[in-house]
Amino acid sequence: MYNAGQYDVIVVGAGHAGVEAGLAAAKRGAKTLMLTLNLDLIAFMPCNPSIGGPAKGVVVREIDALGGQMGKVIDKTHIQMRLLNTSKGPAVRALRAQADKVLYQQEMKRVLENQENLTLRQGMVDEVIVEDGKVKGVLTETKAAYYAPTVIVTTGTFMRGKVLIGDIEYESGPNNQRATVKLSEQLEQLGFDIVRFKTGTPPRVNSHTIDYSKTEIQPGDEEPRAFSYETTEFITDQIPCWLTYTGEFTHQIINENLTRSAMYSGAERGTGPRYCPSIEDKIVRFNDKPRHQIFLEPEGRNTDEVYVQGLSTSLPEDIQKRLLETVPGLEKAEMMRAGYAIEYDAIVPTQLWPTLETKKIEGLFTAGQINGTSGYEEAGAQGIMAGINAAAKVLDKETLILDRSQAYIGVLIDDLVTKGTNEPYRLLTSRAEYRLLLRHDNADLRLTDLGYQMGLIPEERYERFTTKKQLIEEEVKRLKSNIIKPSEDVQQLIQDLGGSPLKDGVRASDLLRRPEVKYDHIKQLIPAEATLPNDVEEQVEIIVKYEGYIEKSMQQVEKMRKMENKRIPERIDYDDVQGIATEAKEKLKRVRPLSVGQASRISGVNPSDISILLVYIEQGVRSKASNE
Amino acid sequence: MEQDTIAAISTPIGEGAIAIVRLSGDEAFKIANRVFKTKELTEVDSHTIHYGNIVDPKTDELVEEVMVTVMKGPKTFTREDIIEINCHGGMVSVNRVLQLLLREGARLAEPGEFTKRAFLNGRIDLSQAEAVMDLIRAKTDRAMNVALKQMDGRLSDLIRKLRQELIETVAHVEVNIDYPEYDDVEEMTHDMLIDKANHVKKEIHKILQTAKQGKILREGIATAIIGRPNVGKSSLLNKLAHENKAIVTEIPGTTRDVIEEYVNVRGVPLRLIDTAGIRETEDIVEKIGVDRSRQALKEADLILLVLNGNEAFTKEDAALFEAAQGMDVIVLVNKTDLELNIDMDKVKKAANDAPIITTSLLEERGIDELEEAIANTFFEGELESGDLTYVSNVRHIQLLEQAESALDDALNGIEMDMPLDLVQIDITRTWELLGEIIGDNVHESLIDQLFSQFCLGK
Ligand SMILES: Nc1nc2c(ncn2[C@@H]2O[C@H](COP(=O)(O)OP(=O)(O)OP(=O)(O)O)[C@@H](O)[C@H]2O)c(=O)[nH]1
């Protein structure tokens, strides 16, 4: 063993969580080391070559608003970009990009290499050095000891990873990388509760061997869009995806070979996600469905590999080949990689504080799939938060905990640390109670201030942001104070739009609230002094049009905040609290919520338990006061 | 300090003549003022008592005559502003006042919450903290027991069914949002949502209607017997009561004041009100009686309109029908043992849809038919078998009312052409409110529903 150096923050892993963690910590000013198994696979996408989608796309924007990297890199390296849910309300719109998997990695590696305060190194971490319940550093398999008061473990699905294809199984991380075994064993020895999860991928096929004429084209949007608020250059040369379906024969082959699937042969122990079922799963659980969608997604510009989305499977390789032959367009497809299921260790996330520091070992943070989530975006979100908070700890700066009304990131982390999860956790818009507030269009308005405070947003960008905010406020104010009179032009316009004519003058904002009226119409009637940028106009329209609903959500948030602001003393002894139901007590002891609000979200903790807790806390506050 | 204003009945539930509704919180005065129509409660001195009327601001209907105690914080039990409303009319009227306050912005207090606030606001000594916690625990247990007991199994089944319908709808909307490209899931439309919302709303409305029946069961159906003098009204009361309660003579104008009698007709409790025969009169005493009859008629749930079959249909009879318009009416053509002189066609026309029963109270004929008609009017025959689902718990009623208005919000949103994902907020809210009634409000079940209902994923 040799002393390989002293750092403030060590990040173990350079996947989607690791890179955001490393960058955030370094940007905050912490001397940061990133250790990864393979420097050629930084920010690798072992599953879909795609980033974003409902809820997840909003998260990418949130990461960006906090000064993270994911959005910027995908903006530069995608092969197609789409805005989803355009026919629905503003709250659920989201971007999704198909990534060029290789370019994405290369670009991300560049960014890391250019980051001040950040050192990149290849190496397998075998052990976290722990003394007196505090983390001291890490030890690699080549016997290098790196020292730091904080360590962020972001080892994804590598922890005791095991790949399963039919009845074949072997120890491996995703894409045949080495699994991380010793570290996982050590965490278990340190007393962490570990669960076994699994996920899967579909086969990849060679593009030249696909008959695209039998499929439907899925092009990207014509209008250029970007995740990042810093992106100014847009990719115009896009590559389409293609849609096809499974059919009767696909289902027949699966049914005949079900016992040969790793999933159904009883070999697998891990819990798979319901939202990402294998094709075997879909056929078994929904056997009345005559067909399932298959999306063909190119993996990049410089490769012929195509990802067969919808055909995730752990059937044996020969069956996978036969399956592909039954799908229109893939009859002659050459399988370049087989699909597989992967089983891995995750730590039970209720063992974390909302800062993502573990409760057991001071200074040890975990982020990403190791915490039981799935998805690059969920990983990135935890990464940036862990990076911010680890740096805060070392540098004695502000920590950052987002609440459920501030960001999907807040929803994600609160769910994990408060409720835990019994399957790989994926963000869904329905997990957010205030999703109208958590829109993809206002992520910057929600979080840029915080990102700036954390030191992750450059000055120039922040100035641009404040101007935007000001323009929005002024324009909303203008619409609320400006009266539109029922002049001939106005009546004509309203009639053209199919609305009922004005009886009297109305506020511009009230007129905008009519379903048929858009901001563009208002602009026509009462032009603003200077032309406003598109994103400002969009924001004004949303704020005014949905004001009623937004107000309602805000009121609920107010209520929630009150409980959120009631802190629970860190040293509370729940055994000392009379009257709390036994089940609730157990849960409270395990989760150790920071606030009464968080406590109330633990399942099994009832309103009466909360009432009693409030009284108990008050009792403590008062007896303390009377002792002084 | 907690900011919202809570309300609850603070006297033990029982037969006690006086029941108190207590309000505590920042808005106590404001909320009370909205329903107390006699004085500006915001302007009176603290710790004073005021007599006046509670009026439903929506309908302007008089709810109750009350005494209101106004106490400004912090010199109060909870250290917050407190209003106490003393009601005399027993449980039913006190419940009505409470419901009104809840509708006007108060929240139903949790068990022990007044005491909890008193403690949190420093009114109760530290040494009593444990006692406060015990109280909350005990009260919660008791309240749960009571609520459970009060809840009819059929009611909870019904609510479960409605929730299932709602959650399927919500899951459908969610799937469209979270999996926009999956084409095996039909896109939810405004029209589909209108149908669902309307259907559930109708069902909730029905349950709330039975709340009214619940009240009726406890209080009796206010049943006014009206008719010209001497047609046999008092005789009818005596027959239904199986007792000679009212004086019966041949002299028109015998009954001069309102006589009340509780009777049970085939399980339907009636509060029978015999009235003075309505006619133009110079007799001062009788005149007062007649005025009271008119009042009784207005407040009744059911009208038994008695005609004399032995006499022609008069203008006065016609005026009675007019006065009873829009109410539940049963028409009795009495004295059918005598010659039938009344024009039955006229009666039928005047009665419109109301059932007509021919009776001879003297010979005790037609009474069975009458009893059946009464039972049918209120319970459509259901009560006989005891087969009636009803809510009586104030908390449940409040939640149902909130659920109904959440559905209204949803329907409103649809009308305003709001996107479905916004409309869905109110549908989800309805689902949560109904869940609170049956004590099931786990958000996770939405996600479970999502994945069991649809085949999703990559
Ligand atoms: N023949 C006959 N007489 C009846 C019948 N019902 C009531 N009477 C008689 O009619 C007279 C008046 O009956 P009441 O019951 O006092 O009539 P009322 O409507 O209460 O009269 P007021 O109180 O004066 O308004 C009495 O003499 C009864 O005995 C009936 O069905 N047949």
Ligand SMILES: [Mg+2]
């Ligand atoms: Mg009489």
